[in-house]
Amino acid sequence: MIINLTKPLVIFDLESTGINTSKDRIVELYMIRIMPDGSRTDLHQRFNPGVPIPPEVTAIHGISDADVANEPSFKQKAPEINHFLINCDFAGFNSNKFDFPMLVEEFYRAEVEFDISKRKFIDAQKIFHTMEPRNLTAAYKFYCSKTLENAHSAKADTEATWDIIQAQLGRYTELEPNVEFLHKYSGQSNLVDLAGRMVLNDKQQVIFNFGKHRGKVVTDVFKLDTGYYDWMMNSDFPLQTKKVLTQIKLSTLNSK
Numbered sequence: 136m137i138i139n140l141t142k143p144l145v146i147f148d149l150e151s152t153g154i155n156t157s158k159d160r161i162v163e164l165y166m167i168r169i170m171p172d173g174s175r176t177d178l179h180q181r182f183n184p185g186v187p188i189p190p191e192v193t194a195i196h197g198i199s200d201a202d203v204a205n206e207p208s209f210k211q212k213a214p215e216i217n218h219f220l221i222n223c224d225f226a227g228f229n230s231n232k233f234d235f236p237m238l239v240e241e242f243y244r245a246e247v248e249f250d251i252s253k254r255k256f257i258d259a260q261k262i263f264h265t266m267e268p269r270n271l272t273a274a275y276k277f278y279c280s281k282t283l284e285n286a287h288s289a290k291a292d293t294e295a296t297w298d299i300i301q302a303q304l305g306r307y308t309e310l311e312p313n314v315e316f317l318h319k320y321s322g323q324s325n326l327v328d329l330a331g332r333m334v335l336n337d338k339q340q341v342i343f344n345f346g347k348h349r350g351k352v353v354t355d356v357f358k359l360d361t362g363y364y365d366w367m368m369n370s371d372f373p374l375q376t377k378k379v380l381t382q383i384k385l386s387t388l389n390s391k
Contacts, residue, residue: 137173138169140169140170140171141171142171142222142223142224143168143169143170143171143222143223143224144168144169144223144224144225144226144257145166145167145168145169145219145220145223145224145225145226146166146167146169146225146226146227147164147165147166147167147225147226147227147230147234147238148164148165148227148228148230148234149161149163149164149165149234149237149238150162150163150196150198151184151192151237152184152186152187152188152189152192153189153192154233155349156233156236156237156240157240158349159184159186159237160182160184160185160186160209160241161182161184161209161237161238161241162181162182162184162188162196162198162203163179163180163181163182163196163198163203164178164179164180164181164182164216164238165177165178165179166178166179166216166219166220168219168223176219178216178219180206180207180212180216181198181202181203181206182203182206182207182208182209182212183203183204183205183206183207183208184203184208184209185208187200188200188203189350191337209241209244209245210244210245210246210247213241213242213245213247214247217242217247217248217249220249223254224254224255224256224257225254225255225256225257226256226257226258226259227257227258227259228258228259228260229258229260230256230258230260231256231258231261232258235256239251271283271286271292271295271296271299272286274295274299275295275298275299278298278299278302278303278306279295279298279299279302281298283295300317327341327379328373328375328376328379328380329373329375329376330372330373330375330376331344332344332345332372332376333353333376333379333380333383336350336352340352341353341354341383343356348360348363353380353383354383354387357383357384357387364380364384367380368380368381
């Protein structure tokens with residue numbers, strides 16, 4: 136089915152140096168502009184972000200510092216991109232939470248006026264998750280071909296979860312039937328605190344995973360920003376996070 140358009144629709148995606156919209160920068164942008172008459176214009180541009188692209192990010196999107204060393208900055212291309220987007224609505228995948236906020240931040244940093252007040256936004260991921268729920272009931276139906284009765288009762292949900300795990304192991308040959316593998320596959324292996332405010336880097340060092348010190352070694356931050364520990368302890372972080380933070384703080388004192 137062809138979508139009915141009364142104004143241009145831009146479908147876009149971007150790659151960046153990370154996921155922090157205030158700190159990270161766009162390194163690649165691809166846009167498809169569909170006009171109400173069905174005609175299409177593409178825009179593809181890479182940018183020199185002006186900051187290093189972390190190796191772990193390059194491993195994801197394949198763009199290195201060398202790849203964009205001779206590309207223009209976003210600021211240099213911002214007027215051209217803004218012109219391309221005149222009177223357009225937008226569509227993307229997870230674009231409402233990430234891609235569009237990141238794009239707007241870049242325009243702000245470039246000091247280019249980018250009006251969003253009359254734009255419409257289509258997020259294919261939001262539609263996907265709404266139409267195909269990713270909850271326990273949906274998983275039980277998908278993996279076990281059964282309807283979950285008494286959903287949200289602890290007993291029914293617990294039994295369904297165990298059935299699902301066993302069914303997943305039977306369906307996916309790449310899953311190893313041991314807790315260590317499944318623990319790592321579940322994405323918990325590098326967490327230092329349960330909230331994920333601190334994680335282990337490739338060198339197994341504890342680093343902050345949020346805020347202005349994101350990516351920095353926690354013990355180094357304690358030395359350079361002596362008030363950061365007190366700020367976290369007095370802020371609305373989980374008690375378990377504060378306990379882990381205190382253990383790290385004490386370990387630095389004991390090592391002196």
